[in-house]
Amino acid sequence: MSDYTLKTMMNKPERLAPGHRMCAGCGATIAVRAVLRGLHENDHAVIGNATGCLEVSSFMYPYTSWEDSYIHNAFENAGATLSGVETAYHALKKRGKLKEDVNYKFITFGGDGGTYDIGFQSLSGAMERNHDMVYVCYDNGAYMNTGIQRSSATPMYADTTTTPVGTQSVGKMQNRKDLANIIADHDVPYVAQTTFTQNFIDIHKKSEKAIYTEGAAFLNIMAPCPRGWRYETAEIMDVCKMAVETCYWPLFEVDHGNWILNYEPKKKLPIEDFLKSQGRFKHLFKPGNEHLIEEFQAEVDRRWEDLLYKCSK
Numbered sequence: 548m549s550d551y552t553l554k555t556m557m558n559k560p561e562r563l564a565p566g567h568r569m570c571a572g573c574g575a576t577i578a579v580r581a582v583l584r585g586l587h588e589n590d591h592a593v594i595g596n597a598t599g600c601l602e603v604s605s606f607m608y609p610y611t612s613w614e615d616s617y618i619h620n621a622f623e624n625a626g627a628t629l630s631g632v633e634t635a636y637h638a639l640k641k642r643g644k645l646k647e648d649v650n651y652k653f654i655t656f657g658g659d660g661g662t663y664d665i666g667f668q669s670l671s672g673a674m675e676r677n678h679d680m681v682y683v684c685y686d687n688g689a690y691m692n693t694g695i696q697r698s699s700a701t702p703m704y705a706d707t708t709t710t711p712v713g714t715q716s717v718g719k720m721q722n723r724k725d726l727a728n729i730i731a732d733h734d735v736p737y738v739a740q741t742t743f744t745q746n747f748i749d750i751h752k753k754s755e756k757a758i759y760t761e762g763a764a765f766l767n768i769m770a771p772c773p774r775g776w777r778y779e780t781a782e783i784m785d786v787c788k789m790a791v792e793t794c795y796w797p798l799f800e801v802d803h804g805n806w807i808l809n810y811e812p813k814k815k816l817p818i819e820d821f822l823k824s825q826g827r828f829k830h831l832f833k834p835g836n837e838h839l840i841e842e843f844q845a846e847v848d849r850r851w852e853d854l855l856y857k858c859s860k
Contacts, residue, residue, distance in 0.1 A: 777826025
């Protein structure tokens, strides 16, 4: 479609029903609703969902919040499950077992724990085999469902229950994994990184593009968690904006190998503007920890310059 205005997209039928048990202001459900608006109204979907916050709160057997066909996967096999369903669908259609005018799309959702870590092997396999499916990671930067433990998506120096800040620790010591980059190296047709900004135009456009690009597609969506990140629920849009304006979470896509920067801030803001609203980083602003912010900024700058180089080729 060509009209991605918020009014037009919000008027599309909802495919995730209200009444689920996600936390108020949860980024995951915002991501799901935005992605599913990319589906054309006459098309059906099969939704896969790795174990996590989204699954346990939207599917309480025998009740479900999903309007489309839904499969709950274990933590480690969301990519494998949907790639199998997609293969079966095409096999049945080829044999005439399904109506030609019925069109299904295959979309699976997983948090960063089930995507960056536990489910990475099946995700990598599905991408390498180039199944006609979309894998969506709602990246909230930790294992939120089981108590805010660190994942490989957790940013450096974040306070989690397994990287607690104290006299002997300044939080997680490692940089976050750059998963969008890694999936792009699988040479899949479409990869994109986005979040809730620009009146949702960026996420809506990329969602439709991912769904209707033939072959494997991957969407990495920063989906803030108010409990794990420790910010006021109503501030989610400000948090997302600062992630983009500081270049912590750049908006880009890789379309058939072509790297495209979707947004470049007129004035790149310092990383403090992203960190200061989140309780998980409050220790960075204590006297004597200035060097930690400098190290964080240096890593953001390095990745930003690398992205600019890739998009300029």
